[in-house]
Amino acid sequence: MFRRGDKVEIFKKSEDEGWQDYMDEFVGFHGIVTDPDSNINDPDALIEVSLVDKGTHRIPQDCLRKLEE
Amino acid sequence: MSAGKCPVNSTIYRLKDMIEMNRLVDPYCRRIAEEILELIDDIAWGRAGEDHIPTIDSLSRELSEKGADDSCKETGEFVQTALQENMEVFVSHVKTHNCNTGECILLAPAPCQTACPAGIDVPSYVTLIGMGRDAEAIDVIRRDNPFPWVCGLVCTRPCEFMCVRARIDTPISIKFLKAFAAEKAMSDGQYRNPEKEPDKDKKVAVIGAGPAGMSAAYYLALKGYTVKIFEALPVAGGMMMVGIPRYRLPREVIDREAAMLEDLGVEFVFNTRFGKDITIEQLKEEGFEAFLFAIGAHKPYKLNIPGENDYPQVIDSIDILRNVALGERHSPGKKVVVIGGGNVAIDAARTCTRLGCEEVTIAYRRTHSEMPADEEEVEQAEEEGIKMSFLTVPVEIVGQDGKVTGLHCLRAEMITKAGSDRKFPVPVENSDFTIDADAVISAIGQQVDSEGFDTLTGLTWTRRNTIDVNRACMETSIQGVFAAGDAVLGPATIVEAIGGGKKAAQAIDRYLSGIPQPKLPPVPVRRGRLDFMEVPASTKMSLKRPEMPLLNFNRRRVTFQQVELGYSENAVREEARRCLRCDVCRRCGACVDVCRDRMEINALKLGYLDFDHPVQTDFRETADRCIACGACAENCPNGAMIIEDVGDERVLSICGTILNRLKLEYCEVCGTALGPAKYHDYITRRLKGIAKTTEGRSICVECARKMAAHQHNEEIIPIR
Numbered sequence: 001m002f003r004r005g006d007k008v009e010i011f012k013k014s015e016d017e018g019w020q021d022y023m024d025e026f027v028g029f030h031g032i033v034t035d036p037d038s039n040i041n042d043p044d045a046l047i048e049v050s051l052v053d054k055g056t057h058r059i060p061q062d063c064l065r066k067l068e069e
Numbered sequence: 070m071s072a073g074k075c076p077v078n079s080t081i082y083r084l085k086d087m088i089e090m091n092r093l094v095d096p097y098c099r100r101i102a103e104e105i106l107e108l109i110d111d112i113a114w115g116r117a118g119e120d121h122i123p124t125i126d127s128l129s130r131e132l133s134e135k136g137a138d139d140s141c142k143e144t145g146e147f148v149q150t151a152l153q154e155n156m157e158v159f160v161s162h163v164k165t166h167n168c169n170t171g172e173c174i175l176l177a178p179a180p181c182q183t184a185c186p187a188g189i190d191v192p193s194y195v196t197l198i199g200m201g202r203d204a205e206a207i208d209v210i211r212r213d214n215p216f217p218w219v220c221g222l223v224c225t226r227p228c229e230f231m232c233v234r235a236r237i238d239t240p241i242s243i244k245f246l247k248a249f250a251a252e253k254a255m256s257d258g259q260y261r262n263p264e265k266e267p268d269k270d271k272k273v274a275v276i277g278a279g280p281a282g283m284s285a286a287y288y289l290a291l292k293g294y295t296v297k298i299f300e301a302l303p304v305a306g307g308m309m310m311v312g313i314p315r316y317r318l319p320r321e322v323i324d325r326e327a328a329m330l331e332d333l334g335v336e337f338v339f340n341t342r343f344g345k346d347i348t349i350e351q352l353k354e355e356g357f358e359a360f361l362f363a364i365g366a367h368k369p370y371k372l373n374i375p376g377e378n379d380y381p382q383v384i385d386s387i388d389i390l391r392n393v394a395l396g397e398r399h400s401p402g403k404k405v406v407v408i409g410g411g412n413v414a415i416d417a418a419r420t421c422t423r424l425g426c427e428e429v430t431i432a433y434r435r436t437h438s439e440m441p442a443d444e445e446e447v448e449q450a451e452e453e454g455i456k457m458s459f460l461t462v463p464v465e466i467v468g469q470d471g472k473v474t475g476l477h478c479l480r481a482e483m484i485t486k487a488g489s490d491r492k493f494p495v496p497v498e499n500s501d502f503t504i505d506a507d508a509v510i511s512a513i514g515q516q517v518d519s520e521g522f523d524t525l526t527g528l529t530w531t532r533r534n535t536i537d538v539n540r541a542c543m544e545t546s547i548q549g550v551f552a553a554g555d556a557v558l559g560p561a562t563i564v565e566a567i568g569g570g571k572k573a574a575q576a577i578d579r580y581l582s583g584i585p586q587p588k589l590p591p592v593p594v595r596r597g598r599l600d601f602m603e604v605p606a607s608t609k610m611s612l613k614r615p616e617m618p619l620l621n622f623n624r625r626r627v628t629f630q631q632v633e634l635g636y637s638e639n640a641v642r643e644e645a646r647r648c649l650r651c652d653v654c655r656r657c658g659a660c661v662d663v664c665r666d667r668m669e670i671n672a673l674k675l676g677y678l679d680f681d682h683p684v685q686t687d688f689r690e691t692a693d694r695c696i697a698c699g700a701c702a703e704n705c706p707n708g709a710m711i712i713e714d715v716g717d718e719r720v721l722s723i724c725g726t727i728l729n730r731l732k733l734e735y736c737e738v739c740g741t742a743l744g745p746a747k748y749h750d751y752i753t754r755r756l757k758g759i760a761k762t763t764e765g766r767s768i769c770v771e772c773a774r775k776m777a778a779h780q781h782n783e784e785i786i787p788i789r
Contacts, residue, residue: 001439004443018533020539021588032231034227035561036441042514045559046559048186048225050184052180052231052680053169053171054169055169055184055186056185058558058561
């Protein structure tokens, strides 16, 4: 489960329909979870991630992994 | 910095290489290639005008078609290809002065601006606020977000999560600075609309007067389109108005900012639901040529437990929040249970407290630490006396004589399932208990209400029941029909809706102008490069993010008055001075490298430069070791690090933060300013044993030469 403020990496492309073509270049980028699913902790929800130099996007959770602090 | 490649920058490197490697032997071709290089360089540094790209195109064509030899032709073809394949990026550099890869360093937006879904130029407006120029700050914000006051109060502030200052201590309080400036500008009568473009005589229909719809309407109106917004509710604002309680966002704030749209000529039609009161055919008949659906996500999920449909006291959080927002003030009951752990559950619970409910309990199936609601909101709810029942799984709403008497629940424990790192709440057998209640409020999320859309044939939906769009331009599966906001993303944030609305407006403008849609989402545009505010290093380090004063506890429990009272003017100006101006300092680390590795001084303790592994920063420590040699400033590619002589001192600063001040020494012969004593000592030490020095005397280069000439063959090495 991702929490607000978690540092994450996009480690792969997602197969989810919420993944857009332009997101392919995000793979390998790091960022911070800025708005997780704030209602029901749904692992299927698109969550808001702010990526270094790439802006803030709603991304499927299956392509994200937490970075150790 | 970014790992992405900027085609403008890559073209410069390749072309420079071709010229420097003497591959262009024909002098005429070489001169043309140098001219092209200069023009592309202008583009990379934000100096280009509208003629630059056509001129590059024509010069490179000349090379490829009329070049004296193969190398000339090859060079021309290379530039032609680079231009054709990346025309959009070249044009974006010229028009928006922006390079989203960060390679064209002068044009790269700061992390806070990049993080903002609306792309607001945060460093510029924070600096303006620091200078007391609040109305100008609002002008800057409204170029990318027409609702600075709303966002100043309720934005989820992704900018603050990416704020580089957080790597030192705490992020700049960007959100509250914005709220202050908006309120001040409005109060001073300085909150103004920009000039509209001439009327285009084209009509756009926007369905939904929420943040996405109104943002799109604002930017379309500025472009000269005639915009009409159709809204199902009797008021403007969408979820801002009916989903966020007034103690967080006063109605006047929304009304005042929505009124700015009316001033631009945007027309609102209320109490009009798409699919029921109007259809797309009717709108087309009225002359509308493009359509934006920004209908939000207002339909609640059902609890799906027995008793849910049996009692009128079982209410949905969306309904109660909407009714209260529209004026309802009756308490739903004395003892209320709210089911859910998100922000909406907290809002519903705190609203019930203000309506006079005696006991309000939030029932959540996980633990406190897993609550998805914002920590500040949970904290404030607990302060207001709201009870929390964690690890509580509702199983039935029970009642008698048509009235709710309680919520029957099971205790849960968090279990990790095989093959998953997530913990799930699993009910514990025989752990039944009942929470006494005379009203139960469900707050387990909401979705897009697609009722009435069956008439819109050809519109595709995602499996999440949201409108399927190309998120680079918000275009749906139907030509001329766009969508934005929660209707596309599901329940998301206000600032995302605003960003989506703005993006949709740009796409609608392209559509109605016959321009193809972009493949990539637009990148944020820098709105200026403001002067630095001078701050001593000690002040920069010691200033602390101010605490937000809150309404007193008793009044919070009984009224809908705004809880966060806002910063004082003094606190706002001081807070703005903490900004590191990341729009100028690109955190490339060149200053640190040269100081440590080349000069072997290691005076710059700037641990915030790295995102993944920030270490300690202390601007004050620079003065301990810095000799004011200026190597850092000389190697700074973007003018962030500056060394200059001010009066009788040499001053080193980074983006206005004064890192070091050293008294200058003067030539004892002619009185010309030399470097500081520390710098002289450094040079003397480095030259010791290598060459003869001025032996403790302060003499400028000119005088040293004269003395050397005078003393014939005696060698004197000048200090500087």
